Amino acid sequence: MxxxxxxxxxxxxxxxxxxxxxxxxxxxxxxxxxxxxxxxxxFKRAWLNVARIEELPRVGSYVTKEIEAARCSVILVKGRDERIRAFYNVCRHRGNKLVWNDFPNEETSGTCRQFTCKYHGWRYGLDGTLNFVQQESEFFGLDTADYGLSPVQCDIWNGFIFINFDPEPRQSLREFxxxxxxxxxxxxxxxxxxxxxxxxxxxxxxxxxxxxxxxxxxxxxxxxxxxxxxxxxxxxxxxxxxxxxxxxxxxxxxxxxxxxxxxxxxxxxxxxxxxxxxxxxxxxxxxxxxxxxxxxxxxxxxxxxxxxxxxxxxxxxxxxxxxxxxxxxxxxxxxxxxxxxxxxxxxxxxxxxxxxxxxxxxxxxxxxxxxxxxxxxxxxxxxxxxxxxxxxxxxxxxxxxxxxxxxxxxxxxxxxxxxxxxx
The missing domain is CATH 3.90.380.10 (Naphthalene 1,2-dioxygenase Alpha Subunit; Chain A, domain 1)
Structure with missing residues (x-):
């Protein structure tokens, strides 16, 4: 156009x-x-606005977003370096939904030091790193560095938080x-x-x-x-x-x-x-x-x-x-x-x-x-x-x-x- x-x-x-x-x-x-x-x-290629930075006011603040058009849930979180990141809301162990309260299909928010899976207790840092595996010695050659949370492209314009499900977006947010x-x-x-x-x-x-x-x-x-x-x-x-x-x-x-x-x-x-x-x-x-x-x-x-x-x-x-x-x-x-x-x-x-x-x-x-x-x-x-x-x-x-x-x-x-x- x-x-x-x-x-x-x-x-x-x-x-x-x-x-x-x-x-x-x-x-x-x-x-x-x-x-x-x-x-x-x-919806899996365009930049999508999902929140504003005021919703993540401090280190450890998080919100989840249910994106039905992409058939997935996303976690937005402010890390210890003050950077806002986005991750798929899926535990890397058995695929359990990682962050939810009483009802898994409802969005939630809060503040935490790390994310802990309700099912088997795997723990992830605010930057998505896998920090703890229960009974890690029972696994076969598990390298925790390979099993951090799956990232979603995330960028900010004037306080509006955007995500993009394309691992390599064709345009930066500002270009888009x-x-x-x-x-x-x-x-x-x-x-x-x-x-x-x-x-x-x-x-x-x-x-x-x-x-x-x-x-x-x-x-x-x-x-x-x-x-x-x-x-x-x-x-x-x-x-x-x-x-x-x-x-x-x-x-x-x-x-x-x-x-x-x-x-x-x-x-x-x-x-x-x-x-x-x-x-x-x-x-x-x-x-x-x-x-x-x-x-x-x-x-x-x-x-x-x-x-x-x-x-x-x-x-x-x-x-x-x-x-x-x-x-x-x-x-x-x-x-x-x-x-x-x-x-x-x-x-x-x-x-x-x-x-x-x-x-x-x-x-x-x-x-x-x-x-x-x-x-x-x-x-x-x-x-x-x-x-x-x-x-x-x-x-x-x-x-x-x-x-x-x-x-x-x-x-x-x-x-x-x-x-x-x-x-």
Whole structure:
């Protein structure tokens, strides 16, 4: 895909000729066969964000992550050298799951000096080294240096921890992210550490939910109670201010109107009472100078939100003084786990804490309105009656996500079944 912005003239979609403008298929969201190849082509080759560094605050801190699309569990741990590493969550003796509490399929976290297998007591250091084997003399020529935990590629960008299941990734993390995403360098993510999160298990392919946050064409119809008249009027021609593509990644920016200038009927009573809600706290602390060239590359005034969608499955939605993080984890061809996080500057008093909690709850309500469409969309797509769907210029990011997913899968399939010599 082209790495550039919009020209002075022409539609957004036509500026990226590789995308085309014809109707598209959503077979990539209904096919079991496609999903199986997508797991290998995308989720085992792309860099995947799994955590932030605040989740591993000290030496020995660890979290486990269940990655259903890769059919494995991963341990993230901060070592004695302060480095964060990732390992497959598998004991090298008999394959027992190494780190878990009451239920082996549930994620867990904590702090430890070493990892000890519940089954036979093998012990591993924070760097994955096998440090102890019970009754080691009973084994035949066992070299403990050969049986450390199996590593997973791990790297960090601006406090976001990424892993890659490819033992030799084709690009470094920074190369993979590219200039549009790394244009956020300098945004003070490290100052926004008060977090609220929730998880939803949805009956749709992961891309179908991602599509809902890639366009605002649906806003006048779906979110009528929370938007001003100039937006909810279907004849008003509401659209976004800027779309941009960079490699496999996408972004959209919208203009913003101050929430407190809206009539009372366009917000919940709790928003007016707490001065917080859909666009976050009305007052946010000074978090320093923001990298506006990267944050608002279209130069929209007044700027409201920029939504950066990092392929394959995460979104960072920045509102200036706080941000949202979304992750979509496929669990089958037509189900996925949706993780949502809101990040604020730590509250300095009770009022600010209430403002943050209200914003998190109102935003959850807004997202659930989008989630409410998923089951119906997935069910209708699986009827197989229609497989040509026209997309508007405002839906360029929907078109892009599905094209990139198909491109990655087709490239994988070509590698798996190379063309015979001479053909």
């Amino acid at each position: 082209v790495r550039e912005g919009r020209p002075p003239e022409g539609s957004w979609t036509e500026h990226y000729p590789d995308l085309g403008t014809e109707a598209i298929s959503f077979a990539d969201s209904t096919s079991k066969e496609f999903y199986e190849d997508e797991r290998e082509a995308v 992210l590219g200039p549009m995403i790394t244009g956020l360098d300098g945004y003070p993510f490290d100052k926004l550490t008060e977090r609220y999160d929730w998880v939803a298990h949805n009956n749709s392919n992961w891309k179908i939910f991602a599509d809902a946050f890639q366009e605002y064409y649906h806003v006048p119809s779906l979110h009528t109670q929370q938007v001003p008249p100039e937006v909810r009027d279907p004849k008003a021609g509401f659209t976004c201010g800027h779309f941009q593509l960079d490699g496999p990644h996408r972004m959209v920016s919208t203009a913003g109107r101050r929430r407190w200038l809206l009539p009372d009927e366009y917000m919940y009573p709790i928003e007016r009472a707490t001065k917080s809600g859909l666009v976050g706290p009305w007052r946010t602390p000074d978090i320093g100078e923001l990298p506006m060239a990267g944050l608002n590359p279209g130069g929209i005034e007044p700027w409201g939100i920029s939504n950066f969608q990092i392929f394959p499955n995460i979104e960072i939605l920045i509102y200036g003084g706080w941000y949202l993080l979304y992750r979509y984890w496929p669990t089958s061809h037509n189900t996925h786990r949706f993780e949502a996080y809101t990040y604020f500057s730590p509250a300095r008093n009770v009022r600010e804490r209430i403002e943050h909690e209200v914003a998190a709850v109102v935003l959850k309500e807004f997202a659930l309105q989008d989630a409410g469409m998923l089951g119906g969309t997935q069910a209708a797509l699986e009827y197989g009656i229609v497989d040509e769907f026209p997309l508007s210029d405002q839906e360029i990011l929907v078109r892009h996500l599905h094209k990139v997913s198909v491109d990655w899968v087709e490239a994988y399939r070509r590698e798996k079944t190379p063309t015979p010599a001479g053909v």
